[in-house]
């Protein structure tokens with residue numbers, strides 16, 4: 001899924017008065033920063049902990065192009081930013097964020113004491129009350145302290161201080177931050193009925209309406225039951241072809257860049273790749289964004305960026321009455337939304353006609369070879385749904401399946417750029433499993449190491465980094481009672497990087513997942529690993545997305561070598577719906593020279609199939625040269 005929401009728009013007030021470490025709060029574990037750890041993974045540690053990666057970003061056509069900036073200004077800004085982060089770390093470490101606020105029982109006790117009730121009587125009364133009333137550790141945040149930073153990073157630091165569940169308060173707003181596997185399992189799976197999508201649904205309403213991600217209750221149940229069957233095995237197998245063809249188009253683009261000696265900005269290319277894939281996969285529409293920057297592609301990005309902007313906005317500006325009608329930006333968003341909706345409505349109408357005209361009998365593995373899309377399946381199944389609901393579903397799938405996969409590819413290539421040994425292993429595997437051909441569904445089982453690389457990339461860069469819920473009734477999280485209406489952020493980032501749950505949590509180590517072991521998921525990892533969520537709201541595109549990213553990585557690294565481009569700024573994180581880079585991932589791409597396959601001079605035994613006699617012959621195979629374009 002793609003969209004998820006950030007905390008900053010909810011949190012405009014700063015305060016730090018009266019703050020001392022709370023009794024009973026574990027303050028204990030300070031993360032060490034051993035030499036050799038990947039510094040970009042600990043960006044809050046300031047300059048000492050950073051790699052200045054030679055990466056720069058060309059203006060990207062995915063709507064996130066950076067503003068040109070003077071080098072001196074940049075340097076000053078960087079210094080200010082590092083000072084701010086260092087101060088934030090020091091504040092958190094000193095307990096300055098801890099609220100030592102009296103609990104309700106102790107406030108009551110003070111009140112009664114003011115009325116002259118003797119302390120001995122109060123002792124007897126309140127002994128019982130306090131004993132059974134554990135309080136959630138509470139941190140009081142400062143919007144300025146965490147602003148301009150990917151918000152899940154200070155949450156990690158706070159987690160190390162306050163533990164697996166704590167309350168974060170910004171003025172009148174309050175959130176529970178959960179980073180404990182058992183509590184995450186309780187919310188997502190065991191008691192999932194007591195939780196809704198809360199603020200996520202509110203923010204995404206303008207674009208997803210009652211689509212599967214924001215929907216709750218009966219609408220969600222009905223729509224999930226209708227959509228999940230569309231992703232059957234035959235469909236996924238057909239999608240592997242689609243992934244291969246789309247990646248091949250990207251390879252051609254990279255070929256051209258490589259022969260022109262041009263560096264490429266991979267983040268936006270991955271965004272185009274996954275947009276092209278999801279358009280075909282969901283409603284059989286070829287955005288062809290890798291080759292064309294058409295109006296509809298621009299409109300999709302405008303809508304996506306708006307969803308992300310809303311999720312990080314300090315106030316819900318889109319609700320301000322007059323402003324929302326006169327703001328040029330909102331006008332552009334509305335126009336873009338209208339264009340995308342019109343295209344979707346048109347596609348729905350065309351598809352309806354096609355289904356009416358076709359003879360194909362519907363069955364549970366229904367798939368039209370020319371149009372294997374989810375939309376076609378839904379209409380052929382006789383899905384009794386309003387056009388508005390169908391449009392919401394399509395839009396949701398488009399967003400869910402686009403940004404996430406693009407982000408996974410971006411961070412995988414970033415990680416691989418620092419791990420030549422992993423790249424060699426990948427290339428060996430791909431050469432031996434695929435050779436020069438397109439991948440098939442059978443290859444997905446064989447590309448084991450490639451899959452582990454994706455598993456590990458998703459651990460270090462979960463997309464999205466937090467899951468959002470709201471409690472629909474009173475509940476108990478661990479030992480803490482909570483009330484109805486609590487906004488909860490399950491920090492997948494914290495779970496995936498917890499030093500309590502993982503050895504060398506910050507190290508990129510695909511080998512942590514044994515090749516012959518099961519595919520890691522939330523169940524076999526006990527909710528310490530949640531790349532696709534868990535429980536009834538788990539991602540419906542998990543297999544689709546894993547295969548999509550495996551195919552893309554396999555085909556790209558078989559054909560090219562990727563290095564960070566020279567002279568670029570460091571790669572930093574920022575959040576929208578998923579984790580983006582701040583300034584793109586600029587890489588130098590060169591055609592890969594495949595290592596020669598050494599002649600095997602060992603005599604091989606050749607058996608004559610007719611008479612069973614054997615003869616010896618020299619097996620000499622030598623191959624050298626550029627990896628050719630993949631053809632099925």
Ligand code: HEM
Nearest residue numbers: 001212213400401404405463467532533537539540541545
């Ligand atoms: C690597 C890529 C992807 C990642 C990391 C990912 C991750 C996730 C996560 C973590 C959730 C759970 C959200 C929550 O519990 O709040 C989710 C839900 C969802 N995802 Fe994905 N997703 C990916 C790709 C896809 C694709 C390709 C599709 C569609 C084809 C898709 C469709 C959905 C839908 C519809 C939901 C909502 C399910 C529900 O609430 O019932 N996702 N995704």
